[in-house]
Amino acid sequence: MAGHGDEVTTNRKVVLRRHVTGYPTAEDMEVVVTSDVRLRVPEGPTPAVVVKNLYLSCDPWMRGRMTKHDVGDAVPAEDFVLGEALVNFTVGKVLDSTHPEFDAGDLVRGMSAWEEYTLITQTEGLFKINHPELPLSHYTGVLGLAGLTAYAGLFEVGKPKQGESVFVSAASGAVGQVVGQLAKIAGCYVVGSAGSDEKVNLLKSKMGFDDAFNYKSEGGDLGAALGRRLPGGIDVYFDNVGGATLDVELLRMRPGGRVVACGMISRYNLPEHQGVRNLWCTIPKRVRVEGFSCMDYHHLYPRFEEEMASYIKAGKVTVVEDVVRGIDKAPEALVGLFSGRNVGKLLVALA
Secondary structure, three states: OOOOOOOEEEEEEEEEOOOOOOOOOHHHEEEEEEEEEEOOOOOOOOOOEEEEEEEEEOOHHHHHHHOOOOOOOOOOOOOOOEOOEOEEEEEEEEEEEOOOOOOOOOEEEEEEEOEOEEEEOOHHHEEEOOOOOOOHHHHHOOOOHHHHHHHHHHHHHHOOOOOOEEEEOOOOOOOHHHHHHHHHHOOOEEEEEEOOHHHHHHHHHOOOOOEEEEHHHOOOOHHHHHHHHOOOOEEEEEEOOOHHHHHHHHHHEEEEEEEEEOOOOOOOOOOOOOOOOOHHHHOOOOOEEEEOOHHHHHHHHHHHHHHHHHHHHOOOOOOOEEEEEOHHHHHHHHHHHHHOOOOOEEEEEOO
16 A cells, blocks of 8 residues: 655645636636645545546536535535635546555546645545546546436436437537437437537537537527427437526427436526526426436446446447646636537546
8 A cells, every 4th residue: 555655746736716706717716836745645543545636527517616605505515615626526546545445556536626636535435447448538527427427317317218209408518428329329319409510510420319400500499400300309308508498398398208407507607597487398298307416326336337338348339528638727628618618528637
C-alpha cells in the first residue's frame, strides 16, 4: 500500500468565485494553485487514499450546485462553497493508501474535487475500475454515472418493450447517446433530437438511431417534426431537456406511455421556473411521468458495468467523447456544456 513517500508538489484546482444566477460564465470560477501538497496520506487513525485525478467529468447537474439556495429548497445536492474546489465524478490513479481495499497504482472512479491531486478520507464512493483495458475516459461517461443513468432510467423506469417507439431528447449527450443505443439493442424504434446537423449525423451514422433531427431547424414546430418521424406516437420518452419539449411530448405520447424525467437542461439557467401546460394528457392517456436519481440504482452497477463493457467490446455501443485537455480549460468547458458546444460526452483530461 506504500506510495510516493514524502514527495511534495503543487496542486491546481477549480474553485467557485461567486454564486451564479442565470447562465454561468468561466469568470464565475477560477483555477488556483496550492503549493506544498504532499502525495502521501497523513498519519492518523482514518484510512485514506491520495489520488492523482486523470479525468474530470462535466455534467449539467453541476449547475444547480453553483447557485445559492434558500434553506428548504429542493436541490440535487448541497451548494458549492465559495473558494473551494468544485466536486464531480472523476477517474484517477491511487498514489498512496492506508486503506485496506486500495493499493498504490489502483485505477479508481468516484466523486472527487476538481483538482489535480485529492486526499480522499470518505472512500465509500470510491471504486476500483474493473476494465482497465478499455479507455479510462469511458468511466466518466458510458461506463460511469452517465451510463448507469441511461441504463437504469431506460430499463427500470421506462421499461421498453420490443417493437415500441422511444424518443430521446439531447440524444447526442453523455446520457442520451447511451439511451438510444440500449433501446436499439432492446428492439425498439428509436428517434433522437439534437442541436446541430453534425450531432444528428452522428446519431444516425454512428449510434444506430433509426431517425434523428435538428430541433433548431424545425421552425419551432417540434410537434410536426415528431409527427413526421413517429406518426404512431411515442411509447417511451427519455426527457433530458424539459420545458417546451416536454410539453409537446405529452401531446404525442401513446396510451400507457412512460416519460422518464432524467434532466431538464433547458430550465437550469432560468431565473424562474416555468409550468408545464399539457399535464392533463397524462389522465386520458394513462401516461406515467417519473423522475429518478441514478444513485438509487447504484446496486445495479456491477451488472451494468459487465453488460456495457461487453457491448463496447462487441461494437454494439459506440462512444463519442468531447475531450478538453488541461485543468486550466475546465471552467470554459463546463460553461460550454449549457450552450450545446460539446459533441458527445464532455470531459477534461488532466494527464
